Amino acid sequence: MKLTVRRHQEGKSYDESFDVASLKVTTLLAALYEIKAKVDETLTFDAGCRSGVCGACAVRVNGRETLACSYTPQDGDRVEPLNYHPVQRDLRVDKAKAQETLKKVLPRPIQNPKSKIQNPPLSPKEEALFRLQTDCILCDSCYSACPVLAVNPDFLGPFALTRAWRYATDPRYTTDEPQSDSKPKSSILNSPFSILDAVQTNGIWDCTLCGECTAVCPQHIDPKSDIMQLRGESLKAGYNDPNLSTQSFGAPDFGGGFGFDPNAGF
Template sequence: MNISILRSHNDEEQTYNVELENVTLLTLLNHIKTKIDPTLTYSHGCRSGVCGSCAVRVNGREQLMCEYKAQDGDTVEPVRNTRVIRDLVVDSSRVERFNRAGMAWSESSKEMNVSAEEMERIETQSDCILCTSCFSACPVYAANPDFIGPFALTRVWRYVNDPRETNSDAKMEAIQTNGIWDCTLCGACVPVCPQAIAPMQDIRMLRTKSGMLGYPDPTMNFGGGFDFGGWNF
């Protein structure tokens, strides 16, 4: 099996021939590092598709190395939209900054009984493992490097729908700039999520909730011209 990996020291692909079949990409890279090239650098953790630390791009699509079955001719590169530290290892500080910008965590909550139906509404979003796959696939960063991002926004949707959360209004305010209105709703984030979360749909719902709270849609042009019964549109 031949596999090509983008190396950071020369920004070129290096091809390795490995006599392994029907193994995960992580197993294959471990073999390369221990048997062929100890300089190869990559990240991994749980090996169970839970921690999200082994996300890379394979043939132009985001994958978890511990889950993806390697194929002959695969090309592997680091996830996009972030700084490469070495080979397949990237700097995650930008991801952390966007989570802070969107207040994508439980900041304050109250003790109360939560029904099964209420928990079901946030169950899918709670499965986010912050693997950055949707962050890597998102094309918005090419135009707006300060975009909060699909990963953070889907977590915001999870917390503003948690009846125990007492600071939902602040979270909704935090995502009005460089947030929900900057998303193009292209859907590139949906198929790459290993947890089957649909950030695009969550962003749509956040837009609807924003409208109900009185936040204006900046993409709409309300600059005068039509008068309907005293209302100027």
Template sequence: MKIKINRQETIEEFEVPFKSTTLLKALYHIKNNIDNTLTFSSNCRSGVCGACAVRVNGKEVLACSHTPQDGDLVEPLVYHEIQRDLKVNKQKARKTLKSSTAWLHQPQKATISQEQVALTEKQSDCILCNSCYSSCPVLEVNPNFIGPFALTRAYRYTSDPREGDVKATIDNIQTNGVWDCTLCGNCTEVCPQGIDPKMDITMLRSTSAQFGYSDPNFQAMDFGFGGF
């Protein structure tokens, strides 16, 4: 079986054994036996550490969870600085966690029901693999967009009954945040954990509205009679 790897300067083709059950194993086969310089990130081998996300035939996958097919084209994530081959710098994308202030601002004691936990159970399954970020077309036009995973995380904390100051996070996700999303759903499609950032962003929009925010795009729209 042959797989192709986009190494920036060239697209190289490698022969890997059919018994490679995962793409990560195929990559290690190449690194260990054919070309030591092939560079990629990985760690846990079981889909929870988020290190090994790449794109295969244009779609984001975890290398450790993808079964390679003959002719697969493997590429690094987009909207990330490519450091070498498939290894990317995730620091810029990670900064969105800080700008969105996705954490408990003012912890308060609260009795939480299992139903409330279940509401954000999926959101807190996030492994920070950055697949959603790579799939997001908004970043093509606005590199400062906070992006899907940080907004999902903001939603997870603002929905927590232990948060005593929901507005603090909401205030920080207005600019380059919830209103910039086009609700295309790419992020939802590629998430290896089955998280639905599109829905989380929709929810954050309604919370934002409760705090008096509204869609700036909507305000800017002029339907020929000077707007609303």
């Protein structure tokens, strides 16, 4: 069995094939370790728990994001680093810039003046609202799979928007009390740090809803659904989709852009 690895060393990028037929291979990560130990000690990659929990070993195999520790290699597989991340060496990338997006959606806990308990415990029903989103391991697979980042490098990306929805459904970070009469009000998303404000620009409206993020998530989280939920709450809160103002539905019409010609007959 042969594996092709996209190498990045000393300013050069190239493909190199390795024959792993004689090596002990159970997962792609095991194959990479075997190559490093017995064939080429300069091969560089990231790994951590080896159990699909830490997300450190995320790579692209045949153009699809996956965790190396969970993937069973096939003959002819091509392995390369994640998209949209600076490559440090071979399969190892710098995730710092991508994960900076999380800072834009981090809220502050709300202290309830009526309660003597600081951050009271959640009920099972409340916790269930964001249980799945909390399972994100920040492997960056969804970020790498997102086509929007190819044209807009400032896009927040799927995992940041999933994190935004996670906090938006946590009562410890949200309140029903409006913060300002001059800002839109939402039934669940008003907080000292406005989660909705944070995701309007380069956020929920830039997403194409293609679902690639959902397809590659190893934790079975659905960022596409989370983004749609944030869109719905934004509309209820008084925010508008900025894309609608630039769309045209054809002409002639009544001036509303819907392509209806009153003189065309029926």
